[in-house]
Amino acid sequence: MLKQIEGSQAVAEAVARCRPEVVCAYPISPQTHIVESLGRLVASGELRHCEFINVESEFAAMSVAIGASAAGARAYTATASQGLLFMAEAVFNASGLGLPIVMTVANRAIGAPINIWNDHSDSMALRDCGWIQLFAENNQEAVDLHVQAFRLAEELSLPVMVCMDGFILTHAVERVDLPTQDQVDAWLPPYEPRQVLDPADPVSIGAMVGPEAFMEVRYLAHYKQRQALDLIPEWATQFQQVFGRAAGGLVRAYRCEDAETVVVALGSILGTLKDTVDALREEGLRIGVLGLHCFRPWPAEAVRAALAHVGRVVVVEKSLAVGLGGIVSQNVRAAYPHSPDHVHTVIAGLGGRAITRASLAGMLRSAAGGTLGRLTFLDLDEGLVARALAREKAQRRTGPLAEALLRDVGVVAARPA
């Protein structure tokens, strides 16, 4: 069903068609529109047999989802940024207990300095929390990944995080083919939990586990995540048969066949990258794009196969491991079958800085020309950094750092175009 719709509302419609039984809502930008929309669907009676609970924190949101899921209900929540960190303890707990909760993360920067705009710092901070992490390229895929996520979570008894870029996707109104209820019902069977709190068959869940079995519990979580590496591509094909369009999969290559350079990225930046690559191909550069649609489990084999013939890799990522560099690129280097020196890290778009085609094209030309460094911060205002460093050299009490930078920048709107 084609509809001109905001990304958040489209995701809410898709989630509703997955028949969640408990939805926990706590507002945080840029996720809020999703739970608002679900609240309306419950209030209007369109989404029946669903408890919509306004909680007092993200920690409670995940905790309510844990209780609901352990009691055999299909549970969903959504969050972003500080909210994901605030619930972090419960996020680990949900995966440790093997509860198939689905959560949308509307990716947003983490403070301080406080910043509401998009990057991937939040999801990346929790990349090893035991949840499957899927990344949407556009709103169509965000919708489709949620429909896949519930089935994947319940099949493996593992929680799934669907990551979509905050504002860029959540607040973008575009054409989305929404799945019908019949399609989703054909795709997603009712939830049959492996463990459930049931007075007719009492079990204890969440006991202390010592050294005698803890490793094995962790290993099995790893083992199950690795199973997703087989299921995700298999189900991407199945999904196409039911819904008539491709979605998901581990990785997707664009114009990589004869590429000398391949740009690796995840999320909405893939669209801009494809446009840029199209333009650069006109200039004669042999360049392609490899989109990562699943980040955990890490699709090492798929990445290795996709990059086997490629002499240079550029990873464009919206997160920074402070003191190290790239996060995604560490993973790519480990999977790349050739010298890790040929994998370049480009940190871009932190805190919502626009990633323009012009900047990407310039960076990729220098990559093709062999002049791109191992670690690059795209469009870093080096003058601004130099001023701050000079101030710190000149005096001890320089005051609050971020505020000093803002003073240096001045009123953005007053700057010449």
Add this chain to the structure above:
Amino acid sequence: MAYKPIRFYQTGTFTVGNRLLPEGQRSVQADMRRTNSLNSGHRACQGCGEALGARYALDAAMQATRNQLIAANATGCLEVFSTPYPETSWQIPWIHSLFGNAAAVATGIAAAMRAKGRPDVRVVAQGGDGGTTDIGIGCLSGMFERNDDVLYICYDNEAYMNTGVQRSSATPGAARTATTPADGGAAGNAFGQGKDMAAIALAHEIPYVATATVAELRDLEAKVRRAMEFRGARYIHILVPCPLGWGHASDATIRVARLATETGLFPVFEAEYGSVTRVSKIRRRVPVEEYLRTQQRFAHLFREPARTDLIERIQAAADRNIRRYALLDEAEAP
């Protein structure tokens, strides 16, 4: 015909043969159908007030719900001593998630039961004072405010006992704990403003709030039964002495709990929708000193030079409770 309840006094308590009572007043523990929700064989210390309170509370809740009960547990002594796998003491469906989220997990379970059309299945959340008054208060207050259909039971032993007796916000002034030492003239825990969790629950105007101690287990059972008659958020705060943390003999748990009520330090009452409906009167009022002297955690108050100033502050707190909750008949009130 005028009805006068018979009181059988035995070493100062209401102990009475079960057969002499009408069926509704008999102890759940004396019922052949009792469920042993928290079964024997667990690893609690000898004389543990929490294990005793939990057994009575949950068996009463099971009886009230015709065994349709699910429990969510905060991290703490009760969680650790009850599930030394491969053994579990829980004969009821039970989940432990985290230290600070038992109330929210219980909310989730209750929501799942509503979504699945199982209103007969009821939910109890439980935690110690640390999991309730400190780290779990956010989730607990949220559960109260939404009036979720959960009975939350706090087993208050006035410190973090599971980690080795550290101070919590429920630790009384002057008490010695591992983080409020009484060495070298230090006076133990500082007198703060206190955190009266039952009063906080009361301020949410939830359907039912009660306090109880393990000294009056029949009263505790009755309160759990009463709590299960309501839908919505309910709170029972149970004082459970800890022989290890308080430094009293393991056979003194009941006596110490009784002294806490007879001094007025721990008022025992029931409330509905924000108003106190019943208080347990003090039958034999005792000065706080009698209570304090039973416990090593207050021993420093009685060494030379005795800290009569601090004992007086504690007595003042007890007197305030007695006035506030009218714990004495008017003639005897301070």
